[in-house]
Amino acid sequence: MTASTTPPAQLSSDELAAVWRGQAKWWHGGCFAIIVTAGVVALLQPPGPRGHVPTLLLLLGIGIAYAAFGYRAVQREEIRYAVLYQVFAWACLLTIIVIDPGFEAWLLFFCLFPQVWATFEVRPALVATGLALVGLFVAVVLPADDPAAQVPGALISVVISFVLSAALGLFIHKIIGEAEQRATVIDQLRSTRAQLAAVERAQGVQDERGRLSREIHDTLAQGFTSVIALSRAATSALDREDIVTARERLAMIESTAVDNLAEARVIVAELTPGHLQSRTLVEALARLADTMTRETGIQVSSSVTGEPAPLGGNAEVVVLRGAQEALSNVRRHSGAKAAALTLTYEPERVALEVTDDGSGFDATTARGFGLDGLRSRAAELGGAVTIDRGETHGTRLVMELPR
Numbered sequence: 001m002t003a004s005t006t007p008p009a010q011l012s013s014d015e016l017a018a019v020w021r022g023q024a025k026w027w028h029g030g031c032f033a034i035i036v037t038a039g040v041v042a043l044l045q046p047p048g049p050r051g052h053v054p055t056l057l058l059l060l061g062i063g064i065a066y067a068a069f070g071y072r073a074v075q076r077e078e079i080r081y082a083v084l085y086q087v088f089a090w091a092c093l094l095t096i097i098v099i100d101p102g103f104e105a106w107l108l109f110f111c112l113f114p115q116v117w118a119t120f121e122v123r124p125a126l127v128a129t130g131l132a133l134v135g136l137f138v139a140v141v142l143p144a145d146d147p148a149a150q151v152p153g154a155l156i157s158v159v160i161s162f163v164l165s166a167a168l169g170l171f172i173h174k175i176i177g178e179a180e181q182r183a184t185v186i187d188q189l190r191s192t193r194a195q196l197a198a199v200e201r202a203q204g205v206q207d208e209r210g211r212l213s214r215e216i217h218d219t220l221a222q223g224f225t226s227v228i229a230l231s232r233a234a235t236s237a238l239d240r241e242d243i244v245t246a247r248e249r250l251a252m253i254e255s256t257a258v259d260n261l262a263e264a265r266v267i268v269a270e271l272t273p274g275h276l277q278s279r280t281l282v283e284a285l286a287r288l289a290d291t292m293t294r295e296t297g298i299q300v301s302s303s304v305t306g307e308p309a310p311l312g313g314n315a316e317v318v319v320l321r322g323a324q325e326a327l328s329n330v331r332r333h334s335g336a337k338a339a340a341l342t343l344t345y346e347p348e349r350v351a352l353e354v355t356d357d358g359s360g361f362d363a364t365t366a367r368g369f370g371l372d373g374l375r376s377r378a379a380e381l382g383g384a385v386t387i388d389r390g391e392t393h394g395t396r397l398v399m400e401l402p403r
Helices: 010-044 053-074 081-098 105-121 124-142 147-237 243-269 281-296 314-335 369-380
Strands: 299-305 340-345 350-356 384-391 395-402
Touching: 010 053, 053 105, 053 281, 053 340, 081 124, 105 124, 105 147, 105 243, 105 384, 105 395, 124 147, 147 243, 147 281, 243 369, 281 299, 281 314, 281 340, 314 350, 314 369, 314 395, 369 384, 369 395
Parallel strands: 299 340
Antiparallel strands: 340 350, 350 395, 384 395
């Protein structure tokens, strides 16, 4: 079976660039349409002093310049294409205005002025617009019979044209800039979300590994420890030819193995621990105490204070695991003859207390995978675990969980 892979999401900036490339064809078509319209209008008007041919050739030159350089300039390939096209196109238009004053030059303004803002950044576009209008001013004023009389009108027209062109161009650049900025922000958010998802997956794997480690330690490992101890006891009984005791130990081994198998299946299925299936927490603790007594000879008692009430599956699991870990430590380290489980129900909390009459230990050095896992379980539910010496001797473990 081959693993399926999800293709990487396209960047928003790339999507924006693709949209611009899709819109560019309308710029190309519009430019050629305006040039053709201007040629048709020139043919319909009375010819200038030099006839229609020079005007039509210059319009053709603008079209060729766009096909050679302007097309690439609109695509924002290189700035040199924009410079070459704008210089050549405006030179052709100004020449037409000089040699054919009757030509409707304003038609080409709808093409050339927007292209200035489409092919340059803001500052170069402002400079290019200003130079183009200065060229128009000179082309209109100098050939006139009375240049001084043309200056006021031409100057007003140039100023108004510059203000309108600059305002429209700046507005368009602002919209494009905001779109690019939003695309960048979206890309950053997507990247951050992908990183967070990766971290969450890694943390989830780590948490699951920790959960399985705690479950195995609190159930299977302790069960196997019991099997080993019981098998050694059975071997000793056989050596003494005490068949009755050997049979009892073998029965306990079988019972422990059955319980361990059930716990293994529960861990795989992520269900309630075997000791809690079809039992209340109080009953599960009593069964645990009885099993401990039968297997080890340590007299373990179980008692309840307060009114028992359901705690919810997860909290009851944590309490049961706490009792299992505490009794496992009593069996392996304390040398105790007796131990006690006390479960206390209060309005705001539930507390499990495990005491023994063993040798005790230094609580400040109480470390180990089992105890660390127990503290971690309690902390996940807002609780805590404390370990100290008993009132006279032995060890006292208290787990408190909020209700």
